[in-house]
Amino acid sequence: MPASPRPQLLLFDVNETLLDLSKLHQAVNQEFDSKFAFKQWFALLLQYSLVDTTTANYHDFGQLGDAALDMLAQALGQEARPAARKKELLRLITELPPHPDVVPGLTALREAGFRLVTLTNSPPATLQKQMQYAGLTNYFEQLRTIDSLKRYKPHPDTYLTTCRALGVAPADTMLVAAHGWDTAGAQLAGLQAAFVARPGQQTYPLAPTPTLTGPTLEDIARQLG
Template sequence: MPATSPRPKLLLFDVNETLLDLGKLQQAVNQDFKSEFAFKQWFSLLLQYSLVDTTTANYHDFGQIGDAALDMLAQALGQQARPKARKKELLQLITELPPHPDVVPGLKAFQQAGFRLATLTNSPPSTLQKQMKYAGLTDYFEELCSIDSLKRYKPHPDTYLTTCQALGVAPADSMLVAAHGWDTAGALLAGLQAAFVARPGQQQYPLAPAPTLVGTTLEDIARQLVSV
């Protein structure tokens, strides 16, 4: 950890892909659309159009955008749009995801070291609560924070700054932990510290400031933080 960075008091965790394994949802989307790239294309559309909403001062929750992105995916692949009931079945899977194997040991290590833990996700509160309950992670966090009340999606700087303010911690004393380069870039540019979890297939954004910490697992990040 850079000597110029203070030990953070608050850790904010991204949820989808960082804490939760999206493999079950990925398999279902790929099978339904008969393409090994369908899930990645759908998830990219979901993120892209969440940013369209934010930059145009519009707002639909993540589930609504996910539903629309399934229609766009079908169109892009030259397929028929899925019935509303089928789309609901696919989207429901995001609330039934297990944590990555390193998550519980990593969260325990953070707790034992005295860090405050909260989530910060683009998912709406109802989805977030179901996700955390299903994964057995609720009790590790003092707050389950979502961008929904602000109605701006990460990586808009206000999402990070408002959460820090709500939890009473200065941005410089807060650290986002995420497996997405766009998310760590957003946090760093908002004045937070950031730890990039290098999940398979995820990359840092080379034109953003370098993350404060980089590790392959939450346990790896925890070891680096605890040693400070």
């Protein structure tokens, strides 16, 4: 492990980091008849979460996901989907399995004495359903989201407010995420970060190098010891 203090608290991103989005990925691609539709939709979702953060015009992630489906249809020259169909697609985000390495990784980290807490852009009701469906609820001390703050990650307040609420200094806290924008945000706010290098994910070259990098959560757990 690099020469950083052993973190007391681990904050976990949820979507893609813990949960496998393949089912949603396939459904969106099939709906819009494009192998790039999901990536385009997810990019719009993240882009407009930042628009809402910078303009102080908050909508929850479900509302943004719905709007992003409309924008995706428009970008692809297709008709907007009916509200019921969009709701059906978006419901899939609450029915996702964990990646195979997640349960062994969380088990190892919990047994090593780390405090485990989620920090996600999803709203609380969605997060509760996600974790219950995936069978991960009991691994975590708290299931936290950005909803009460009404600023999306990677705004520094999302990380710092969580650290204060849990009574742990940023330097003694590590974000675990599969997104380079998320690890960048955490580190620039003074936290440590572990990047889980899921297929297709990259770190941000203009941000600090993550404290730890590994292909799976099990590997991150081994590095943390």
